[in-house]
Amino acid sequence: MCKHILNAQVSIRAPCCRKWFDCPECHAEVSDHKLTKTMEMHFICKKCKKAFRKDMTKYEESDEYCPNCDNHYVIDAKTPQQVVGLEAEDLRVDSRIVKDEREHRKMKEIDLSELLD
Ligand SMILES: [Zn+2]
Ligand SMILES: [Zn+2]
Ligand SMILES: [Zn+2]
Secondary structure, three states: OOOOOOOOOEEEEOOOOOOEEOOHHHHHHHOOOOOOOOOEEEEEEOOOOOEEEEEHHHOOHHHHEOOOOOOEOOOOOOOHHHHHOOOOOOHHHHHHHHHHHHHHHHHHHHHHHHOOO
16 A cells, blocks of 8 residues: 555556555655656556556546445545545644645655656
8 A cells, every 4th residue: 555645546557666656656665766757557447456548648637536336446545644544733734734744745746747758
């Protein structure tokens, strides 16, 4: 289970070492090399456990769903910070934290899209 994206719906195969990871950060933690980018991504859906692949040059909205069970796997990443929740005592500090979290979430999305370049 990936500790970076708690609600990961798919595993992604790293094209460089052909191992399966839930997110690029998982790959970085156990690898001594950089994740190779690819236009043909291999996935395993965590819901139906079936593998499928996508040509990222022709990626459409309908491709955000598992072709086998229609599981919507392209979703906002749920990070551990969000699950812990925020203490809303000091509003000033709180809004800063919320902003950080949003940035963090944006970073997660960029992480994944970096694979596709
Ligand atoms: Zn690798
Ligand atoms: Zn991860
Ligand atoms: Zn599926």
